[in-house]
Amino acid sequence: MTRAEIYNRIVGILVKSFELDPNDIRPESRLFEDLDLDSIDAIDMFVELHDVTGRRIDVQVARKIRTVEDIVKLVESELASASVPPTQE
Amino acid sequence: MAFPPLDEILPHRPPMLLLDALTAAEVESVTCSATVRAGAPFVDGERVSSLIALEYFAQAVAALFAYKARGGGGGPFRGLLLGARDLELAVTHLRVGDVLDVHCREQWASGPVAQYHCLLSRGDERLATGAVTVLRGDPAELAAASPAAGSSDLSSGPSGSDLSSGTAGGPRLDLVEPAS
Known part of the structure; x- marks a missing residue:
């Protein structure tokens, strides 16, 4: 999945789940201040991201997220991790 | 398989213990039974609003916590219902005498936060579905x-x-x- 595809998928989740106007969403949009999400919304978003990445996002990682771009980077990272086979010991 | 009585594993007590029994359990899901009874909380005459499904869901999630904790899974016993999402009610009311199944399955969890998909059914009839988000602990x-x-x-x-x-x-x- 390309970065653009990831971004579009995230915008789709934000629009569908939180009834946001796609024109209001930009990479630099802050989830709390600009898009008016709260922590319960964030949980719903992480559930949706689980469907995208197939991986459970840890709360410690989630706490670092502030912007839409942060989510894109997180999904990129999760997808990259998912594609790396476990180390053989 | 015999499951423990709910009043042994849940902090809820009658009349607010709305579930009758734990009837099935897997690693990340449980099913409980419930019966709508005259005189029970929220029951008005012969019926109760189907919004009571939300409390059924919350208690089923609590039963899952408690059962896992009892099984040595280290799960927490208490929790806090934070909210519900995509709650869909197929009926407006339940009737006194209805025998119900309440099923919940963990969808996502990280640390103390988790979301569960829940289903309330009467036989093969789906009465309510939704996702509840909880704080575990x-x-x-x-x-x-x-x-x-x-x-x-x-x-x-x-x-x-x-x-x-x-x-x-x-x-x-x-x-x-x-x-x-």
């Missing part, structure tokens, strides 16, 4: 573990920019670290 203990009293992964203290919820004096759920 004793709310008082989680609140006591806030930065004011020490350190906690849950709370990052007062901030105007974090993703936080909760009420004054209650546990906070901060998923984003405060801006430095």
